Amino acid sequence: MKNVVVTDPPRADAQDAATLGGFGVATVHEALGRVGYLGPEYRPAWAGARMGGTAVTVVCWPGDNLMIHVAVEQCRPGDVLVVTTNSPSTDGLFGELFATALAHRGVRGVVLASGIRDVSELREMGFPAWSRAVSAQGSVKNTAGAVNVPVVLGGQLVHPGDVVLGDDDGVMVVPRADVPRALTAGQARLDKEAAARAAFQQGELGLDRYGLRERLPEFGIEYVSWADHQRDAG
Known part of the structure; x- marks a missing residue:
C-alpha cells in the first residue's frame, strides 16, 4: 500500500446523502436490490443514531490511529469518516476527542472496521458512530497508512465520495454514481x-x-x- 493522502476526491451531493440517510438503511438496501450492506457486525455506539454522508476513507495499521489524525484535516461538512485497518483489529482507535474535532468540521459520523471507545461521551454528544467492537484498548501513532483511497469494510468496496448510510439497522454504502437511482428507488x-x-x-x-x-x-x-x-x- 502506498502511503498517500488524496486531497480532492469527487463527492456525491451532501444533501442527496442526507436524504438517503433519512430514508434509512433497510429501505435503501431493499430499494437497490439488497446490495451495499456491511453486515450485522457493524453496530451503532448508541441507539437512535442515524446519518447519511459522503465517505472520507482511511487505512490504519492495527492499534495505530495516526492516519485518523491525518484524515480529520481532509473532512468537510457532510462527510462520514470510514476507517479500516490493513489486518483485523478491534482496538479502540476512535473516541470522544476525535468526535469533537470532526463535529467542529461538520462531519456526520464515523464507521470503523475496528473498535471505538468513550461510548457514553459519544452518546451525550449525539455523534453517530458504528464499529465492529467497543474496546477500551488504546492506540499508538507510529505507522503511516492512507487517506481517500478505496477501502473494503464488511465485504463492501467504499470509494472516497461514495454515500455511507447508518442507523440502528447497520451501515451500507451507495456508490456515488448510483445515488440518483437510490433516491428514486428509495422514495x-x-x-x-x-x-x-x-x-x-x-x-x-x-x-x-x-x-x-x-x-x-x-x-x-x-x-x-x-x-x-x-x-x-x-
Missing part, C-alpha cells in the same frame, strides 16, 4: 411501504396484499382443521 419504496402500512392498519393481510394466498399451494402448504390434524398425527 418509491417509502411510498409503497406507506401504502402497505395504511392497508394493514385497516386490517388487510399481507397474504392478500402481496398476492401470496394463491401461491400457497406451490409451497405445498395446506389448511387442515385441528381435529383432522390430531387424527392424522395419532
